[in-house]
Amino acid sequence: MNRTPRPQEIPARVIESFGRRVRIEMPDGTRCAAELFGRRLSVVCGDEVRVRPSSRGDAPRVVAVAPRRTLFARTDSRGRTEPLAANLSLLAVIVAPQPTPDPFVADRYLAGAAYAGIEAAVVASKTDLPDAATPPFVELLAEYEQAGYTVLRTSATTGAGIDALRGLLDGQLAMLVGQSGVGKSSLTNLLAPESGRLTRTLSDATGEGRHTTVSTALFKVPSGGELIDSPGVRDYAPALVDDATVQQGWKEMVGLAPQCRFHNCLHLREPGCAVRAAVESGDIAARRYESYKRLLNIMRDLAPEYERRRP
Structure with missing residues (x-):
């Protein structure tokens, strides 16, 4: 917010965003719709802003955004x-036994959090389903635990693990993310009853989730903390980073990288690579290593596309 606030402007926070439509919360707890002032102003859920009340009784206008932490x-x-x-x-990255999990999407969410300086955890939902006990899903959760992530096992149906999830959220501004259909809205409804998020069953035709959440919105958790629920996705790629930064999204690699022979090792074909040695010994999951290489290639593919289209 590189401007001097005017006397008639008041602080607020964006609690819901859908395109250029937003809802804000005032310091006294009042919530209302607001308009964005100017085409260049862009806000997202969680933004701290300054608003200018309308003298005509119209919706207040968001006129500035504070620096983001x-x-x-x-x-x-x-x-x-x-x-x-x-x-x-x-x-909080949500994974579930149904729909069929895409661990590479979950990995990229975890990496995106690391690049942004945000703590991350894995939350397994729908653990009451029989598929939650199958080797692929059990092994997936074990991989994340091996990598050093907190992994919670929950069920919105039975209530298992919900108290532990509340404890994880206490004092945090957390965001729930994951594939469509993993149960984010069901968990949100349990954690923040005010949300009233719609929930639906998986598509009978595809077995994939439908997008039941259409806007990104912030809710208070009565037991402590706040959470943001967002629309589910079928894919996700973090904001662009360079080759050397990609590995920072893999916790299990960060501690080993200093042991590599070369300080700029990308853990691909370089001799004396401590990360590849850990993969060969089983200390790093082979699937996680392959996921790292996939994201490295994605970042390399997207960077030229961005450069070509940049004004």
Whole structure:
């Protein structure tokens, strides 16, 4: 917010965003719709802003955005950064036995959190389903635990693990992310009853989730903390980073990288690589290593696309 606030402007926070439509919360707890002042102004859920009340009784106008402590974002198909939420302190990546999990999407969410300086955890939902006990899902959760992430096992149906999840969220501004259909809205309804998020069953035709959440919105958790629920996705790529930074999204690599022979090792074919040695010994999951290489290639592919389209 590189401007001097005017006397008639008051602080507020964005609690819901859908395109250029937003809802804000005033310091006294009042919530209302607001308009963005000017085409260049861009806000996301969690942003701290200044608003100017309307003298005609219309919706107040958001006129400025405060500097963000953190910004969680993604890269679109043209290599452009798209902000998703501001000032997060925790990203909770939801995985479920149904629909069939895409661990590479979950890995990229975890990496995106690391690049933004946001703590991350993995939350397994729908653990009451029989598929939750199958080797692929059990092994997936074990991989994340091996990598050093907090992993919670929950069920919105039975209530298992919900108290532990509340404890994780206490004192945090957290965002729930994951594939469509993993149960984010069901968990949100349990954690923040005010949300009233719609929930639906998986598509009978595809077995994939439908997008039941259409806007990104912030809710208070009565037991402590706040959470942001966002629309589910079928894919996600973090904001663009360079080759050397990609590995920072893999916790298990960060501690080993200093042991590599070369300080700029990318853990691909370089001799004396401590990370590849850990993969061969089983100390780093082979699937996680392959996921790292995939993201490295994605970042390399998107960077030229961005450069070509940049004004």
